[in-house]
């Protein structure tokens with residue numbers, strides 16, 4: 513049980529936005545054939561190796577994603593694939609900015625090799641890191657990146 517001598521366990525929210533529930537069958541040329549459940553398993557299992565609890569959520573609705581980000585105020589970090597909302601959701605951008613929880617943004621595909629409208633991310637400027645084009649492996653990189661941000665903050669706060 514956690515007490516003042518035992519730091520609480522680290523918890524990271526793995527949050528996926530619209531259409532990412534269709535991974536596995538959606539445009540495999542861009543996103544591969546792993547399902548969202550496969551990716552969540554992969555990230556949870558890396559978390560278990562690193563001693564970190566990973567909570568997973570996905571929504572196709574902007575407001576629900578905003579609420580998940582608010583909920584992450586009680587957590588240590590966020591790994592977020594905002595899907596298309598990265599390109600235009602000011603509400604999601606403001607939510608990330610409003611919470612004091614580091615958020616690493618991840619995109620499975622290389623958005624910069626795709627249509628020009630995918631080259632802009634309104635959420636990236638308020639993210640603690642940004643990973644794109646590494647396929648599903650990018651989620652593992654993002655988990656490691658957010659953990660390093662969490663560690664930096666803990667060190668800075670003493």
Ligand code: DQA
Pocket residue numbers: 530531532593594595596597618619620621622623630
């Ligand atoms: C994506 C890239 C977005 O442009 C797209 O709308 C998605 C998936 C990716 O993971 O590569 O839904 O976020």
